[in-house]
Amino acid sequence: MHALNDVHQQFAEYFGIPALKPYAYLLSKKLSEGHICLHLDQLTASADDLPAYYHLLPGGSQSLETLPLVGKNGDDRQPFVLYQNRLYLQRYFRYETGFLQRIRQFLAEEQAQLPQRLALLRQHKAFISRLFSNPGNGSAGASEDLADWPLAAAITGILHNFTIITGGPGTGKTTTVAKILSLLYTTNPALKVALAAPTGKAAARMAESLRQTTLPLEAPILEKFQALHPSTIHRLLKPVAGTHYFRHNQQNPLSYDVVIVDECSMIDVALFAKLLDAIAPGTRLIMLGDKDQLASVEAGSLFGDLCLAQPILNQFSAERLALINEFIEDDRYRLPESHISHQHEHPLFQHLVELRRSHRFTGHTGIGSFSKAVIGNDAAALQQFLPPSRDEQVVIDPLYSNDLFEKFIAGYAAFITEKDISSALKKMNALRVLCAVREGEQGLYAINSRIEKWLDSKKLIQHTVPFYENRPIILTRNYYEHGLFNGDTGIIRANKQGVLMAWFEDSTGTLRSIMPGYLSEAETVFAMTIHKSQGSEFDEVLVILPPIANSPLLTRELLYTAVTRARKRVYLQGSGETILEAAQRVVERASGIAARFQPGSSTLIS
């Protein structure tokens, strides 16, 4: 008898079926690593994770079908489901199936609307051409892809009920949404629009950038933009207290005409399934995100999976390409014919557009080039940034210089010495230290405490009580009762009565305070994990990588996400070797999304 000191083993043993145990063990392990299922045709690779006392079935994965507790199509209510050579837990299979079914419903529902929407587009041709008259001078990278992808994305969003717009930082996703909304508001001033994102910060950022639009719009439309209210996905769906359910679901869908969801790469499979469930397929759903970013901490990388479900992005039928080009007056920005595809069978064909020109990172140096080199695993380009590089925006420090660290954290004095709380919050969010891991010398806990000690030594803080004055905090769970959400950042400051309170800004920029004692789950946020930094941006970041070679945690997505949090400058403490290794390491999360979307494959369970 082996000691049950491993949760995956406990899970495997629970079902008491010897032949099932190794599969249950591997599945449990995969789920803990963010996969939705276990790929049975990749078992040889996973078998290394199996303890020596478990043995896979000699007859291969086919023999799994004969085992009790393994259902074949999800309808037989067994704890495990075997489908298209993937083993799922029933719950995850249902989420994945529900997600795919719902997308199919959106795609089916929009068909009847297309002729009318096409007519609407043509009717407003002058307006659209004016909005898109300037595709900008952003950096398209080495390929110099000048095509006006934002216009292609906008036309996609206007024609369809289901649209995905993916792109790196500053590629114009929000601006494109502003343009889509401008047209939709023009044609229907009573349009009901919901803006949501997985974190309050990301939702607020999207709303703020929509409100600050510089598009040449008429006053009534600008007023509509001012009235847009962002919310987290949780708040939009209205959680039922004490359960995992939401008040909005298939029986009680949200009553909006358009739902826009940003930072979709952060949404896990369960929340994605519930979100789609709560949106009636007659609604226009526009999902924004960066397919190259880290996936959710929980299971699933559905946004990335959807983006990768088709082998080539930005392909259109000849007819659609010609339609888009009708709106582009300048020949240089027209979509070239090389983007015509005759393979129209994929259900997501023409529903997904990748924006490729960054308006934030222009030119060929700095954060834009570095992040492209990370995503492209371009070792030669990455090497250019290693010392003695003198790049203005990307500074790599393999020696973990104390001087650099202290100079960076000295920047925190700006918010600490700022009297006005709103301004202090803004200054606090102008820079951030990002850690790849929580434990160890370069981990979150040690770095936060090192920063606190240094600031204490400079008399900038007095770290005598847990909620000391000027402690920056991040919430690690939702506090619905206080309208505060996981990922919200605040600051401890005294109120007029001299009582130390936690201060937060809501999505409209209004300050609110709460007794810190209510916030049982809050962490110090001089430094935060790269995972938690998703959905936020800072002028400057200091990324601290652990000095260990071959860490499975250091992946391309992690490094890319960290670097692209910075708007102006990124400092990276870590060796060149660690950076090159991270750029090489891609973690693909197992799911059935791409396979179940293949033409001819049945998405639906029988």
Ligand SMILES: Nc1ncnc2c1ncn2[C@@H]1O[C@H](COP(=O)(O)OP(=O)(O)OP(=O)(O)O)[C@@H](O)[C@H]1O
């Ligand atoms: N066609 C354009 N020409 C010039 N500037 C543009 C254009 N489109 C967007 N921008 C500017 O580029 C910046 C980034 O645009 P936007 O916020 O829409 O990008 P995003 O992809 O949503 O970025 P984020 O990664 O922050 O979500 C904004 O300042 C915006 O005004």
